[in-house]
Amino acid sequence: MTLKKNVYAGLRRLGVYRFLRWWHRKQAVILTYHGVISNGDDSYLNRNSLSAEMFDQQMAYLKRHYHIMSLPELVRRLVAREPLPPYALVITFDDGFYNNYAVAAPILRKYDLPATIFLTTAFINSPQLGLWTERVDWLLQTATTAGLAFAMDGEVQHLALQTTRDRIIASDLVRGYLKRLPPKAREEAIAKLAEEIGVVRDLDGGVAERYAFLTWDQVREMQQWRISFGSHTHTHSIMSGLSLAEAHFELNESRHLIESELGAPCTIFSYPNGSARDFGKRDIELLRKLGFVAATSQLPGFNDHKTNLYALRRINISRHRDFNYFLAKISGMHSHVSYKA
Known part of the structure; x- marks a missing residue:
């Protein structure tokens, strides 16, 4: 750098x-x-x-x-x-x-x-806070789990969430998949993602401003x-x-x-x-x-x-x-x- x-x-x-x-x-x-x-x-x-x-x-x-x-x-x-x-x-x-x-x-x-x-x-x-893209980022960046299984294009993908780099890679992959879906299917997939992830950190003031x-x-x-x-x-x-x-x-x-x-x-x-x-x-x-x-x-x-x-x-x-x-x-x-x- x-x-x-x-x-x-x-x-x-x-x-x-x-x-x-x-x-x-x-x-x-x-x-x-x-x-x-x-x-x-x-x-x-x-x-x-x-x-x-x-x-x-x-x-x-x-x-x-x-x-x-x-x-x-x-x-x-x-x-x-x-x-x-x-x-x-x-x-x-x-x-x-x-x-x-x-x-x-x-x-x-x-x-x-x-x-x-x-x-x-x-x-x-x-x-609502954030577009669907940011809701996905927030779920994956603040998840308390070390990984999850998520279906994309008919195949279950195992996404690591242990490190910052893992979470960035996961965000890019999931958003890339969801961008190809029509609105209804995308929202269903995001709801499933949220269900799989479970607990995330709460929004703070700085994130609300964003x-x-x-x-x-x-x-x-x-x-x-x-x-x-x-x-x-x-x-x-x-x-x-x-x-x-x-x-x-x-x-x-x-x-x-x-x-x-x-x-x-x-x-x-x-x-x-x-x-x-x-x-x-x-x-x-x-x-x-x-x-x-x-x-x-x-x-x-x-x-x-x-x-x-x-x-x-x-x-x-x-x-x-x-x-x-x-x-x-x-x-x-x-x-x-x-x-x-």
Whole structure:
């Protein structure tokens, strides 16, 4: 880790990030965030939640070095074939966590930056803590048992839970399997997993800050703060694992709720998970039919007028203490160098 950290610091001193920023100046960068929390450690459960201090440092840098624009404005320019401003960058959040309102939004307002939050509408105004992906992580990371047997794809898998690494491997395997299931079967499998695991540790205040969702009142308040909203499905289901009827419901229900609660059109979508195998031509066609004009993925890279409007590329920003790691990510350098915390 020390060697890799030194490499990233050295690349910064050599001006590599500055050069790559200039090289991609005619393309738009779209960043993906999930959570920003004032408490919490660097554990696996917090991997997608930045510290407030690091988020503030990142926003200050972006304010100085990029032309920050809203996602609706970027989409409008792409649709109209209008030129993009040099160094265009968009800030987005997936899921709709309460910490977006309580921790991230004040920092965005401090620097007068626009952002878009994609809402998983079934959980807005809900007392539930965490999406199904996080409920699975919580079960496996806080289980008091040393292992369990869990059926996946028709075969019983024996999952070790003795070490931190064991639990991370188990979380990745189980979530990967559950992402391929339709919502009803997924919930049944999670209930079975919870039954097999039995006792887990209780939620504490720090975890609640990480997992609580927004209310519609908070969403409406943020509309006044240069923050726009899009759809992230209704239940955070992976589009490619749904039937056509299920996919239609996820998109239409989410869009309807957002439009009725906010009194504004919902025309931009974010694919849950967002990898190339998580959506396809059927889903793009359905988005078009329902009136969506663009969709963001988690395909890494930069965007210009040649980019598919229904597969806009984003760079995911995960929790990390090294600011040079962030610079490597947004410059595109990270895709060429392996770096792990």
